Structures are given as structure tokens and as C-alpha cells.
Amino acid sequence: MSDHILLPEGSIEKQTTTLNLGPTHPATHGVFQNILELDGERIMKATSTVGYIHRAFEKIAERRPLYQITPLTDRLNYCSSPINNMGWHLTCEKLLGVTTPKRVDYLRVIIMELARISDHLICNSIVGVDSGAYSGFLYVMQFRELIYEIYEEVCGSRLTTNIGRIGGFERNFTNAAFEKLEKFLDEKSGYPAQLKEFENLFTRNRIFMERTIGCGPISAERAMNYGFTGPNLRAAGVDYDVRVHSPYSSYQDFDFTVPVGTTGDCYDRFLVRNEEMWQSLHIIKQAYQKVQEFKGADADIYHADVPAYYLPEKKDVYTKMEALIYHFKIIMGESTMPAGEVYHSVEGANGELGFYLISDGGRTPYRLHFRRPCFIYYQAYPELIKDGMLSDAVITMSSLNLIAGELDA
Amino acid sequence: MLTNEIIKKKLTEKFGNQITDWQEPYGMLTFTAPKELNLKVMQYLYDEEELKFTFLTDLQAVHYPDNNGAELAVVYHMHNWKENVRIRFKVFTDIQQPDVFSATALFQSANFMERETYDFYGVNFVGHPNLKRILNVDEMDYFPMRKEFPLEDQTRIDKDDEMFGRG
Numbered sequence: 001m002s003d004h005i006l007l008p009e010g011s012i013e014k015q016t017t018t019l020n021l022g023p024t025h026p027a028t029h030g031v032f033q034n035i036l037e038l039d040g041e042r043i044m045k046a047t048s049t050v051g052y053i054h055r056a057f058e059k060i061a062e063r064r065p066l067y068q069i070t071p072l073t074d075r076l077n078y079c080s081s082p083i084n085n086m087g088w089h090l091t092c093e094k095l096l097g098v099t100t101p102k103r104v105d106y107l108r109v110i111i112m113e114l115a116r117i118s119d120h121l122i123c124n125s126i127v128g129v130d131s132g133a134y135s136g137f138l139y140v141m142q143f144r145e146l147i148y149e150i151y152e153e154v155c156g157s158r159l160t161t162n163i164g165r166i167g168g169f170e171r172n173f174t175n176a177a178f179e180k181l182e183k184f185l186d187e188k189s190g191y192p193a194q195l196k197e198f199e200n201l202f203t204r205n206r207i208f209m210e211r212t213i214g215c216g217p218i219s220a221e222r223a224m225n226y227g228f229t230g231p232n233l234r235a236a237g238v239d240y241d242v243r244v245h246s247p248y249s250s251y252q253d254f255d256f257t258v259p260v261g262t263t264g265d266c267y268d269r270f271l272v273r274n275e276e277m278w279q280s281l282h283i284i285k286q287a288y289q290k291v292q293e294f295k296g297a298d299a300d301i302y303h304a305d306v307p308a309y310y311l312p313e314k315k316d317v318y319t320k321m322e323a324l325i326y327h328f329k330i331i332m333g334e335s336t337m338p339a340g341e342v343y344h345s346v347e348g349a350n351g352e353l354g355f356y357l358i359s360d361g362g363r364t365p366y367r368l369h370f371r372r373p374c375f376i377y378y379q380a381y382p383e384l385i386k387d388g389m390l391s392d393a394v395i396t397m398s399s400l401n402l403i404a405g406e407l408d409a
Numbered sequence: 410m411l412t413n414e415i416i417k418k419k420l421t422e423k424f425g426n427q428i429t430d431w432q433e434p435y436g437m438l439t440f441t442a443p444k445e446l447n448l449k450v451m452q453y454l455y456d457e458e459e460l461k462f463t464f465l466t467d468l469q470a471v472h473y474p475d476n477n478g479a480e481l482a483v484v485y486h487m488h489n490w491k492e493n494v495r496i497r498f499k500v501f502t503d504i505q506q507p508d509v510f511s512a513t514a515l516f517q518s519a520n521f522m523e524r525e526t527y528d529f530y531g532v533n534f535v536g537h538p539n540l541k542r543i544l545n546v547d548e549m550d551y552f553p554m555r556k557e558f559p560l561e562d563q564t565r566i567d568k569d570d571e572m573f574g575r576g
Binding site: 226366 | 434435437463464466467471484486490495497516520521525529543544553558560
């Protein structure tokens with residue numbers, strides 16, 4: 001900010017002002033507190049306080065069998081809980097040595113990419129709201145609603161989804177789910193048309209560009225050193241994506257590109273997220289096509305054949321002896337769990353979401369640690385906003401896509 | 410192509426038999442280093458031309474109350490993005506004097522992660538610029554993730570069984 005007027009030495013107005021930005025400020029979109037030291041409107045120093053909504057998930061998880069931990073993962077990044085759920089199921093499957101059929105993988109990919117879209121569209125449209133353009137937010141919000149309806153068809157809930165189980169899904173996708181998916185993917189009336197309109201509103205909008213270009217930038221080296229992952233890292237120019245580096249859930253079967261930026265500022269982060277939404281749409285289309293190729297009995301596969309770990313359907317529990325026994329064993333924690341330690345990560349909407357699970361062979365994890373991308377890259381926030389304007393700090397915060405639930409675990 | 414064998418060979422050449430407990434659970438090379446050497450090992454992994462583990466993925470602690478004299482383990486996950494190889498290494502420390510050198514000089518990302526580890530396990534990271542509680546309240550005077558604080562039993566004991574036909 002070179003054109004900022006520096007007040008002369010000894011001026012009475014030279015004193016800096018201390019301002020509490022948050023924890024309940026409406027512009028912070030969550031419980032974040034930053035104590036800012038301001039010279040006029042310029043930020044001299046920022047100190048972040050986190051932990052306002054800490055809920056001791058790691059401690060609680062030490063008391064719960066594997067399938068009861070899924071609802072805890074919902075509440076990390078609640079804008080894209082299906083990715084957290086799937087990440088957790090995949091971690092358990094890695095520990096237990098369960099392999100899933102291709103159809104399950106593709107259905108999971110559809111759900112995960114829908115979740116990525118729903119997360120990115122919130123983040124990008126909120127950047128718009130914070131820079132003074134509210135309408136884009138309302139446009140894309142309709143489609144988040146549609147995504148939530150798809151979740152609802154699959155698992156019965158919307159925000160904190162608890163979707164799927166170890167080994168697959170709780171039930172097969174209904175026709176209504178696929179119809180809604182087709183409605184979502186429709187080129188003319190579906191999300192692609194809306195996203196195009198959203199981009200028309202923002203990408204070359206002069207006001208938006210002037211507000212976001214050069215705002216909160218970070219270099220690739222600093223970003224790596226600060227532990228950035230996900231879209232924020234890619235905006236700085238590093239093409240690290242867990243889906244490509246360590247493919248899980250058959251991501252290697254899909255054709256997509258990893259968009260990267262150059263400067264790592266708010267504008268680049270915005271562009272990277274937009275492009276990722278296009279890529280996600282592209283992946284969903286491919287996955288849906290692959291799912292449709294399963295005919296006959298194959299089209300009814302929605303879970304792996306692992307009765308010792310896959311919680312059986314309730315109607316089977318009431319009618320089949322074997323299902324009743326396994327249901328009892330799983331609920332009471334009698335299924336054997338191998339001792340060992342496993343780290344598994346998925347590409348969450350914010351970056352590498354990792355699960356480090358140590359099992360001693362008991363009913364519950366001996367230790368479970370969530371690698372929460374938000375928590376790690378939030379450390380860079382004071383550095384990003386230093387020497388910038390107060391209003392830039394607000395945009396920078398929303399464009400980092402900080403989710404309080406993930407930050408505080 | 411960087412394989413686990415190469416990493417193991419390089420580390421053994423450099424540190425000899427100070428590095429112990431080589432394992433490969435689920436394909437990830439895992440080993441234990443003496444706690445005085447944690448920064449040396451990390452710096453070596455970071456700098457060495459063939460290794461280049463330049464990304465600290467994760468850092469946390471584990472409590473083993475029965476492991477006398479080495480109750481706390483600090484676990485580091487590092488990642489080489491170019492070769493896409495991950496490793497995990499642990500340092501064990503006495504719970505009476507849980508001093509471990511801080512990795513903040515090498516990785517900025519270790520700052521919050523070490524504060525979190527201190528907050529929950531009480532590991533004292535020597536050299537950390539701002540080692541104070543992060544997720545818990547500042548007034549807390551214990552380290553809640555340690556195993557001596559078990560969660561409440563999920564079976565209810567406050568109800569009189571007789572009233573529920575189980576007496």
C-alpha cells in the first residue's frame with residue numbers, strides 16, 4: 001500500500017488503535033478473533049486467537065468404535081462433510097484391509113465432488129459478498145440446495161451428513177437421486193449455466209478485480225513452509241493435489257486437470273476455486289457415466305462384501321440371523337480390529353485432510369489425530385494481512401475458506 | 410525413484426544405530442530417533458539432495474502411560490512432494506521432563522501444531538517462540554489428552570437399576 005499517507009513523527013494521531021476483529025463479528029463468518037493493531041486503517045500487527053468452538057473430538061474418539069466416529073468428522077469442515085466422512089471410511093478400510101468395488105468408488109467420487117462444489121461455491125460467493133456483490137451468492141445458493149437434496153436422497157440428512165459406512169453406502173442410490181444429479185448437471189438449466197453466469201459477474205468485473213488482485217498474497221515457498229495445501233496452495237503455484245499424488249477411491253480412472261495460480265492472492269484463489277468447480281463437474285459427469293455402465297446385478301452393488309465391518313441394513317437385521325449377529329458384533333465392538341498405525345489423507349475442500357489412527361486392537365482407536373488443513377494454514381493469516389487495509393483482511397479471511405469447525409476440532 | 414530402502418540406507422549411514430525401530434506399517438517408513446536428534450534428523454531429511462522431505466504434513470503426540478521413562482511420543486509426518494514419498498518418525502520423551510526441540514525454525518507450520526501438542530500433552534517444545542495453550546482455555550492446569558483422564562463411562566450409573574427392571 002504505497003499510497004498510504006504516513007502521519008508525521010510526533011503527531012497526536014500517530015497512536016495505533018487496538019481493534020478486536022471478532023470473535024462474533026458478522027464479517028468473520030465464524031468464531032475467529034483477531035486482535036489488530038491499526039494505524040489508521042492499515043494493519044500493523046495481528047494476533048489470532050483460536051479455539052472458541054473446540055469440542056475435544058480427538059479425546060471423544062478414543063472412547064468410540066469406528067463407525068461412531070463418522071458423525072464427529074461431519075463437524076470438522078461442515079461445508080463439505082461428505083468428504084470428511086469418506087476420508088474416515090477410507091482410513092478405516094485401509095486399517096481393516098477392506099477393498100471396495102468399483103461402483104462404490106465411483107458413487108463416492110460423485111458425492112465427494114458434489115461436496116467440493118458446494119464448499120467452493122460458498123467460499124467464492126462469500127468473497128463476493130465481502131467485496132460488496134451480494135447477488136452472486138444468491139444465484140449459486142440455489143444449487144447448494146440441490147446438492148443437499150441429493151445428499152438427502154442418499155443418506156437422509158443435509159448438512160452433517162454421516163454419509164456412507166465402512167465398506168460402502170447405507171443403501172443404493174435411488175432413481176430420484178440420479179434424476180436430481182441430472183438436473184444439477186444439465187448444461188442449460190443446471191449448475192454449469194449458473195457457474196458461467198457467476199463467472200460473468202465476477203471474473204472480469206473491474207471492481208472485484210481491483211478489490212482482490214494483490215490482496216493477501218503469498219509466495220509458493222512461504223505457502224509450503226506454512227503447510228498450505230489445497231486450493232490456497234495451488235493459487236500460489238504448486239500443483240499438489242492428493243487426488244493426483246496418492247489416488248484414493250479410484251481417482252486414477254478419471255481425467256481432470258489441477259488448476260494453479262501464480263501470485264497466491266485473493267483473486268488467484270478465487271480463480272483456482274472456480275476452475276476446480278468446472279473440473280469437479282467434469283469428474284462427476286465421467287463418474288456418472290461409469291456408474292450407468294453397470295447393468296443388471298452389478299448395478300445393485302453399493303457396498304463391499306465385508307459382513308464383519310459393514311453395518312447391515314436394518315430390514316436384514318430383523319429378518320436374517322447372520323445380519324443380526326453381525327449387527328450385534330459391530331454395535332458392541334466385537335469385530336476384531338487389527339493393531340497398527342495408519343495415516344490416510346484425502347483432498348478435502350480446503351486441502352489435505354489427514355487421519356492418523358493408532359489402533360491397539362481394542363474396540364476404539366488408541367489415538368486418533370485429524371490433520372485439519374484450516375488449522376495449519378491459518379497461522380499465515382497475520383502475515384497475509386500485515387500492511388494491508390482492514391477491509392482487505394476481511395476478504396483475505398473469506399478467501400482462505402476458514403471453517404471454524406475444522407480449525408478448532 | 411526414492412524407495413524406503415534408500416531412505417533407510419541414507420539415514421543409517423548418517424546416524425548409524427541411533428535410529429531404531431524400523432517399520433513399514435501400510436507402506437509408510439516409520440522409525441524412532443533419540444529426542445536430542447529430532448532436529449538433526451529433520452534437517453538432514455530436508456536438506457539432503459536425494460531425500461528432500463520439504464513438507465511437514467503433521468505433528469502430534471501420543472501418550473503411552475506404561476512405557477516407563479518414555480511415556481510421550483512426538484510423531485512427525487513428512488512428505489517429499491516430488492517423489493511423493495511419506496515418512497513418519499517418532500521421538501520418545503520422559504513425561505517428568507518432556508523437553509523436545511521445536512521445529513519452528515525449519516517449518517513455520519510447526520508453530521500451531523506444537524502449540525496444540527503442548528496444549529493436550531504438555532510436551533515442552535524448547536525454542537518455540539510462543540508456547541502457550543491454543544485450543545483450551547488459558548487457565549487449564551492439566552493436559553487433557555493424557556491417558557490418566559479417561560472419558561466418562563458411557564454406561565449410566567446414576568440410575569437405580571431396580572427401577573428399570575434390572576435389579
